[in-house]
Amino acid sequence: MRIGLARPDYAADEALIDSPTQWAWVGLLFAALAAFPFVANEYWLYLACLVGIHVVSATGLNILTGYTGLVSLGQAAFMGMGAYTVAVLQARWGTPPLLNLVAAGVVAMTGGLVVGIPSLRVKGLYLAIATIAASFIAHFVFANWNAVTGGTAGLTVAPASFLGVTLDTSFRIYWLIVPLTVAMVVGAANLFRTRIGRAFIAIRDRDISAEVLGIPLLRYKLLSFAVSSFYAGVAGGLWAYFFRVVTPESFPLILSIFYLAAIIVGGMGTILGAILGAAFMAMVPELLKLVVDWLPLGANATLVLSPVRTIVFGALIVGFLIFEPNGLAEIWRRIRRFFHLYPFRT
Amino acid sequence: MPFQESVAPERNLLQVDSLTLAFGGVQALGGVSFSVAAGSITSVIGPNGAGKTSLFNTISGFYRPASGSIRFEGRDITRLPPPKRAALGIARSFQNIALFRGMTVLDNIKLGRHCHLRTNVFDALLYFGRARREELQLRAEIEERVIDFLEIDHIRHAPVAALPYGLQKRVEMARALAMRPKIVLLDEPVAGMNREETEDMARFILDLRAEWDVTVLMVEHDMGMVMELSDHVVVLNFGQVIARGTPEQVQNDPEVIRAYLGSGRIDALRARLAGGEPAEPAEQAKQPA
Amino acid sequence: MNFDWLFLFEISLAGLGTGALYALTGLAFVTIYKATRVVNLAIGEMLMIGAYVFFAFAAGLALPVWLSIVAAIVAGGVLGALVERTMIRPMLGESPISVFMVTVGLGSILVGLVELIWTADPRRLPEFLPNDPIFLGEAYVSPKVFYGFCVAALLIAAMLLVFRFWRGGVALRATASDQAAAYSMGIDVPRVFSLSWIVAGMIAAIAGIVVGAIGGISSTMGIFGLTVLVVVIFGGLDSIAGALVGGLFIGLVEAWAGAYLGGEYKVLAVFVLLVLILMVRPYGLFGTHEIERL
Numbered sequence: 001m002r003i004g005l006a007r008p009d010y011a012a013d014e015a016l017i018d019s020p021t022q023w024a025w026v027g028l029l030f031a032a033l034a035a036f037p038f039v040a041n042e043y044w045l046y047l048a049c050l051v052g053i054h055v056v057s058a059t060g061l062n063i064l065t066g067y068t069g070l071v072s073l074g075q076a077a078f079m080g081m082g083a084y085t086v087a088v089l090q091a092r093w094g095t096p097p098l099l100n101l102v103a104a105g106v107v108a109m110t111g112g113l114v115v116g117i118p119s120l121r122v123k124g125l126y127l128a129i130a131t132i133a134a135s136f137i138a139h140f141v142f143a144n145w146n147a148v149t150g151g152t153a154g155l156t157v158a159p160a161s162f163l164g165v166t167l168d169t170s171f172r173i174y175w176l177i178v179p180l181t182v183a184m185v186v187g188a189a190n191l192f193r194t195r196i197g198r199a200f201i202a203i204r205d206r207d208i209s210a211e212v213l214g215i216p217l218l219r220y221k222l223l224s225f226a227v228s229s230f231y232a233g234v235a236g237g238l239w240a241y242f243f244r245v246v247t248p249e250s251f252p253l254i255l256s257i258f259y260l261a262a263i264i265v266g267g268m269g270t271i272l273g274a275i276l277g278a279a280f281m282a283m284v285p286e287l288l289k290l291v292v293d294w295l296p297l298g299a300n301a302t303l304v305l306s307p308v309r310t311i312v313f314g315a316l317i318v319g320f321l322i323f324e325p326n327g328l329a330e331i332w333r334r335i336r337r338f339f340h341l342y343p344f345r346t
Numbered sequence: 347m348p349f350q351e352s353v354a355p356e357r358n359l360l361q362v363d364s365l366t367l368a369f370g371g372v373q374a375l376g377g378v379s380f381s382v383a384a385g386s387i388t389s390v391i392g393p394n395g396a397g398k399t400s401l402f403n404t405i406s407g408f409y410r411p412a413s414g415s416i417r418f419e420g421r422d423i424t425r426l427p428p429p430k431r432a433a434l435g436i437a438r439s440f441q442n443i444a445l446f447r448g449m450t451v452l453d454n455i456k457l458g459r460h461c462h463l464r465t466n467v468f469d470a471l472l473y474f475g476r477a478r479r480e481e482l483q484l485r486a487e488i489e490e491r492v493i494d495f496l497e498i499d500h501i502r503h504a505p506v507a508a509l510p511y512g513l514q515k516r517v518e519m520a521r522a523l524a525m526r527p528k529i530v531l532l533d534e535p536v537a538g539m540n541r542e543e544t545e546d547m548a549r550f551i552l553d554l555r556a557e558w559d560v561t562v563l564m565v566e567h568d569m570g571m572v573m574e575l576s577d578h579v580v581v582l583n584f585g586q587v588i589a590r591g592t593p594e595q596v597q598n599d600p601e602v603i604r605a606y607l608g609s610g611r612i613d614a615l616r617a618r619l620a621g622g623e624p625a626e627p628a629e630q631a632k633q634p635a
Numbered sequence: 636m637n638f639d640w641l642f643l644f645e646i647s648l649a650g651l652g653t654g655a656l657y658a659l660t661g662l663a664f665v666t667i668y669k670a671t672r673v674v675n676l677a678i679g680e681m682l683m684i685g686a687y688v689f690f691a692f693a694a695g696l697a698l699p700v701w702l703s704i705v706a707a708i709v710a711g712g713v714l715g716a717l718v719e720r721t722m723i724r725p726m727l728g729e730s731p732i733s734v735f736m737v738t739v740g741l742g743s744i745l746v747g748l749v750e751l752i753w754t755a756d757p758r759r760l761p762e763f764l765p766n767d768p769i770f771l772g773e774a775y776v777s778p779k780v781f782y783g784f785c786v787a788a789l790l791i792a793a794m795l796l797v798f799r800f801w802r803g804g805v806a807l808r809a810t811a812s813d814q815a816a817a818y819s820m821g822i823d824v825p826r827v828f829s830l831s832w833i834v835a836g837m838i839a840a841i842a843g844i845v846v847g848a849i850g851g852i853s854s855t856m857g858i859f860g861l862t863v864l865v866v867v868i869f870g871g872l873d874s875i876a877g878a879l880v881g882g883l884f885i886g887l888v889e890a891w892a893g894a895y896l897g898g899e900y901k902v903l904a905v906f907v908l909l910v911l912i913l914m915v916r917p918y919g920l921f922g923t924h925e926i927e928r929l
Binding site: 128134 | 674722725726729731732733735736737739740741742743744745746747748749750751754755861864868899902903906907909910913914917
């Protein structure tokens, strides 16, 4: 039971990690992340890398949708912009991967700014629908700008080469993806300790009051789009390096819905929510695969898997929205509170 | 139509001149003019629908007046967008509480200072360095000046949605103060409060002027508070100023009494309804004593 | 220049035919929005269920066509009622975005169900529409498109009359704007909700049968719903007349884009149109403008 925390100064009160026990847990987590690749097999490494990419994208979407309240179904399109940027740069100029990733972020960010410009006039649901339109327009460009994007066939990506090491296995690319993911998540958490993050939340909660307090709405909405699509662009770039193939079908609307579902399930408006949601949504199909294999369905198992996955996906969205709108993060908070307060109840 | 002020124009912090505002066919403000002297507590009163909140919204910048001007510290701000007016030092509280429900009390208050902070997005992502310094400085200032002043230290980490109404109103004022404003527009600061809370709020408002050197312009229905606190009262009815002056002058003004209590001349009303007697002459602003 | 007017005319007729179906589905959408303020992205999937139930009865159980149609309509109504009761009612009072996401989830569930029972392979519906080619002057119109247009036109006209003359139409709008006030006026709000979803489900089922008859059925039929979204944004989310005009217009634009620019430009044209509408007139041609109170 945690009785209380003495905070000797304001810095301690403002810190992200606020007690020695938390530091211990975080240390453990980092140790686990570092040790993981040495003990895990190829399958789990693959999953870990995928989860990392999902976490980056979900965190970006969370900034835009969870924290600023601008619902976007265009995250996949921005990822696509980032992925194609990396593919093109890698193929044509062989520039170093980190530079490519930054470029991917910047290109996606420009896309985000363009989509964000109408956000002052177009609000709420209408903005969400506008992002659907942007998603389709982006898909059209990917499929038809043959000179750059290779049309419907797409592009292949040579493996990234970092300090002379080719990142062509899951083990190796893990060391690119995971530290980057951690850095970006910490960056997002930092954002919400400053006036920028607060301004985003203010816009979500009551944009008229935000204006009265001196927050220029368009500028901050655009900033939110910019940061969020930068994250998407980097995630897309990592995707390109990970899967090494980029086609217009890699980033369909359903992927945007996946990310939106991830932050709903995880908990919108919390950093932990994006992480939990992304991890959960990535794991669910694998879990389903196990369950379906285990059931005595014989050859029908593979036929059943895809539709069952679709149903579970939809059911998760509906279920969490109805029963646990604050997502997994809320469940996590409740568990933590239980342990903090034990043996008391409230 | 010129009007006379009892205060020299140079000392006017806020000056509103012949503001007109209409929504479709409804005239919300019909040539409203008045001044707010620096360091004063000025109240705007009037029956419901008189245009008080519309006036505030126009001063804040949400409504663009059809004609007229607003001057702040001598500078014309009629065309300035709301965020820029905040940067000049105009703070505002709202009739229905406009706190940000997704944040704690502390975060809400920190937001008040937004336009004066300098952290940009890159500083923010990194946090260590400029952002951290600014945040800690902000925190120290808010704790020492605002939170202590308004006696809300026990709820600083509480989510605002969980607070009772009276405390929420106080947090709103704290947020306005964090802006280090020159003038604060209070829209019904004691609406819905009991006696104790009203007295607390009145004390805070007086302390605002004394300790913070902030000019107060408030809309209020609680006549006791208005009469006791105000240096200057402006009375609005049907979008026009029908009286202005010290609380005593306004209290005894027959136009004001008529606006609040009705004209009481039943026969004149009947005649007017029957289409006989012509309508009353338009309300003219009275000369202050 | 020898411009092929006949071709244009034929394309336009085909476009109007699809447009009428868009309008019909738009009608289902608007019914839901008018009563419950819910943007139902799963309208395409509800249409799909109607088509598949018809398929199940007509092809699977080999029942007569008229009975299968009735069965499909009933199924559509039941689906509407079920969805409203289990997914929409609990979300009362939540933000519109959350409810929107619930309909997205619903769409996913429906697609999965269809794939589970009938697999993802496209199917053809048993023929039940007369097959003789139709000629309007010299222009050829596919008979299925023609009859589809007639069905859609009839239904839309019927709904327009119902909303115009039935006092339930006012009740519908009342519950949409203020539930508490509607309740206190004696309007049975839950019943209005259920009724609107049931009617929408039935209309969607009919549209599904027609769309399926024209182009076959598959688990991706729901994509129809995205174009319908553009239609209702164009016409105004709560306007039946808007759905009608919007449907016909979008059908035309799509047909012209497909014929003169190429098949892959159809989707682009529609969505570029959407962006334009959102920029210029976000509330649509006939939609009611929402005023923000400070």
